[in-house]
Amino acid sequence: MALLKQYDGCLYVAVGDQILIHNYSGSCAPVKSVKLPEIIIPENLSVGQTEVLKREDKQIISLSVNKEYILATTQNKQVVLFDAKLQVIKNFVLNRAASKVRLGSNNDILIADKTGDAFVCEFNKDTPALVLGHLSMLLDILIEDKYIITCDRDEKIRVSHYPNCYNILSYCLGHKEFVTNIEIFNGLLVSASGDGTVRFWDYKSGRQIGIVNCNDFIKDKNVIEQFCLKMDQDNVEVRALPITDMQVHGNYVAVSLLGLNYIQIYSAVWSEDSLDVKHLQNVNFDSQLVNFSLRDRLIILTSDKLLCYECKGDKYEFQSDLNQFYDDNKELITKSSKDDFSVYYKRKFDNVQEYLERKKLRLEGGLNK
Amino acid sequence: MGKEDEVGDLVNLPQKRYYRQRAHSNPIADHCIDYPQTPDDMDWDKYYPNKGEKSVEFADIGCGYGGLLITLAPMFPESLMIGMEIRVKVSDYVMDRIAALRIQNPDVYKNVACLRTNAMKYLPNYFKKGQLKKMFFLYPDPHFKKAKHKWRIINKTLLAEYAYVLREDGIVYTVTDVKDLHEWMVLHFEEHPLFVRITDEELKSDPVVDKLFSSSEEGQKVTRNNGDKFLAVFRRIRDPSV
Ligand SMILES: C[S@@+](CC[C@H](N)C(=O)[O-])C[C@H]1O[C@@H](n2cnc3c(N)ncnc32)[C@H](O)[C@@H]1O
Numbered sequence: 001m002a003l004l005k006q007y008d009g010c011l012y013v014a015v016g017d018q019i020l021i022h023n024y025s026g027s028c029a030p031v032k033s034v035k036l037p038e039i040i041i042p043e044n045l046s047v048g049q050t051e052v053l054k055r056e057d058k059q060i061i062s063l064s065v066n067k068e069y070i071l072a073t074t075q076n077k078q079v080v081l082f083d084a085k086l087q088v089i090k091n092f093v094l095n096r097a098a099s100k101v102r103l104g105s106n107n108d109i110l111i112a113d114k115t116g117d118a119f120v121c122e123f124n125k126d127t128p129a130l131v132l133g134h135l136s137m138l139l140d141i142l143i144e145d146k147y148i149i150t151c152d153r154d155e156k157i158r159v160s161h162y163p164n165c166y167n168i169l170s171y172c173l174g175h176k177e178f179v180t181n182i183e184i185f186n187g188l189l190v191s192a193s194g195d196g197t198v199r200f201w202d203y204k205s206g207r208q209i210g211i212v213n214c215n216d217f218i219k220d221k222n223v224i225e226q227f228c229l230k231m232d233q234d235n236v237e238v239r240a241l242p243i244t245d246m247q248v249h250g251n252y253v254a255v256s257l258l259g260l261n262y263i264q265i266y267s268a269v270w271s272e273d274s275l276d277v278k279h280l281q282n283v284n285f286d287s288q289l290v291n292f293s294l295r296d297r298l299i300i301l302t303s304d305k306l307l308c309y310e311c312k313g314d315k316y317e318f319q320s321d322l323n324q325f326y327d328d329n330k331e332l333i334t335k336s337s338k339d340d341f342s343v344y345y346k347r348k349f350d351n352v353q354e355y356l357e358r359k360k361l362r363l364e365g366g367l368n369k
Numbered sequence: 370m371g372k373e374d375e376v377g378d379l380v381n382l383p384q385k386r387y388y389r390q391r392a393h394s395n396p397i398a399d400h401c402i403d404y405p406q407t408p409d410d411m412d413w414d415k416y417y418p419n420k421g422e423k424s425v426e427f428a429d430i431g432c433g434y435g436g437l438l439i440t441l442a443p444m445f446p447e448s449l450m451i452g453m454e455i456r457v458k459v460s461d462y463v464m465d466r467i468a469a470l471r472i473q474n475p476d477v478y479k480n481v482a483c484l485r486t487n488a489m490k491y492l493p494n495y496f497k498k499g500q501l502k503k504m505f506f507l508y509p510d511p512h513f514k515k516a517k518h519k520w521r522i523i524n525k526t527l528l529a530e531y532a533y534v535l536r537e538d539g540i541v542y543t544v545t546d547v548k549d550l551h552e553w554m555v556l557h558f559e560e561h562p563l564f565v566r567i568t569d570e571e572l573k574s575d576p577v578v579d580k581l582f583s584s585s586e587e588g589q590k591v592t593r594n595n596g597d598k599f600l601a602v603f604r605r606i607r608d609p610s611v
Binding site for chain 1: 387396397399401406407457458461485489490493494498519525526527528529530532533561562563608610611
């Protein structure tokens with residue numbers, strides 16, 4: 001799936017093992033692109049492991065961009081850091097696949113992996129160091145101030161001290177499904193989940209300050225029901241349409257939900273211990289969402305368009321199609337595969353009920369004889 | 370069925386043969402477990418008839434058939450203790466055992482209870498930060514193969530979670546008959562900045578220590594087989610870096 005990021009008037013699109021950079025704010029809109037360098041196979045690997053690394057998909061699955069650097073990681077565990085001139089600064093391989101990478105404030109590389117471990121590769125170091133671990137797949141990671149915050153497939157958000165990560169400050173508990181995204185939002189932590197809610201937290205105490213049920217702002221409730229039915233056939237009990245991505249910018253929170261052709265935009269104002277959250281708009285489009293990126297501009301990639309909206313007052317208004325860029329790179333942008341969200345749900349296999357029923361029979365049998 | 374059975378299994382102690390289960394379960398797999406969303410959602414009154422304002426202070430992690438809890442119950446009548454066990458039948462045995470003991474001895478076992486859960490995943494759902502005074506890890510599953518080391522209930526990253534639910538000065542007791550596992554546990558606790566090992570000298574005055582070796586069913590089995598018993602006890606300390 002193509003990934004989008006914006007930084008300072010540039011759009012970054014990661015597709016396959018390439019990153020396209022489109023300077024949409026400049027008048028002549030030059031496009032640059034860069035391919036990931038060859039993977040450097042670690043020496044200690046067996047022939048088999050090396051084969052696997054080479055064979056696995058090189059697709060970029062997480063992208064992070066700041067003023068000076070571009071960070072990407074791939075399905076086959078490669079991590080690459082580019083500088084602004086697109087020179088390769090770091091190029092290493094992880095032991096296990098990451099689900100998310102993020103540039104920290106000192107250009108440290110934060111890595112959340114699929115087995116639940118979190119790593120930090122400090123900017124001046126060559127290899128990442130294990131800093132903490134959950135017993136469940138990590139889905140996001142960030143560092144804020146003296147804290148490192150991680151969230152997982154088991155509904156948990158953990159706040160640990162940083163760099164003394166062995167010391168857990170708090171847990172933000174309440175989500176009823178996997179936590180897909182976490183962001184810092186005006187001093188609060190905001191999180192989005194498969195339970196269809198966005199929650200705001202005082203992360204130091206773990207106290208929940210506010211909650212929005214994004215499913216309340218789905219016009220066609222049938223969609224929710226159909227998804228629940230479909231998952232039920234797969235033996236998964238689901239009550240809401242999951243949030244697939246959440247991004248924040250200023251006072252805005254933008255959310256995409258599985259399969260919906262719109263982005264929900266909320267505003268949230270946090271002052272004097274009270275949080276005021278409003279649903280502002282649904283930004284509609286008429287083809288399937290691939291990904292979006294929220295800054296002053298909201299850029300949306302669908303299955304057949306690249307759309308650009310601009311924030312005016314309290315509204316994101318349609319500005320233009322980025323047609324030229326889209327058409328020039330169409331083949332590349334549209335070819336990548338889709339994420340499968342259903343893997344984040346837990347299958348129920350109820351061995352308790354069955355046991356208790358058998359036990360009841362045993363006890364009754366004993367009494368009747 | 371004999372006459373006694375007819376009175377019902379609640380008054381008689383439950384018979385272990387109905388509750389046997391394969392020894393090892395995968396702690397990382399998705400089990401179907403009912404756990405509270407947050408510690409505030411936990412209804413402990415259901416577990417302790419005289420709970421009052423007290424909160425759970427001792428946790429026996431992977432309590433097996435519950436022998437340790439039963440031994441500690443009369444020693445610490447004012448402390449609430451919970452056994453946490455992942456296996457369905459085994460935890461149910463402990464629950465039935467406690468229910469029967471409470472009927473037989475109305476004044477003694479109201480402070481112990483057992484629940485089925487995955488203690489490697491859900492401790493923060495049950496306990497607030499710093500809630501526990503003592504944690505017990507008696508004869509934890511050794512998971513010998515290297516690939517399964519991450520199934521071990523003591524591992525590098527999980528210790529942060531145990532340190533979180535333990536208060537400062539809280540104590541972790543570990544016993545095992547497997548030397549390799551003992552060394553592994555000592556290594557990881559000693560490397561962790563929030564734990565220090567308690568010396569043998571200090572342990573002499575702790576009345577709990579004597580009970581660790583053979584009050585639990587696994588301990589008794591090791592005794593029968595003349596196995597070794599390795600003890601290591603650690604104290605939760607304040608973060609030296611803050
Ligand atoms: C070898 S037995 C020891 C039982 C008991 N402590 C004793 O000394 O008799 C280990 C126990 O830990 C339980 N266990 C393993 N992993 C667990 C987990 N993640 N959560 C709760 N219990 C677990 C197992 O089901 C087993 O009953």
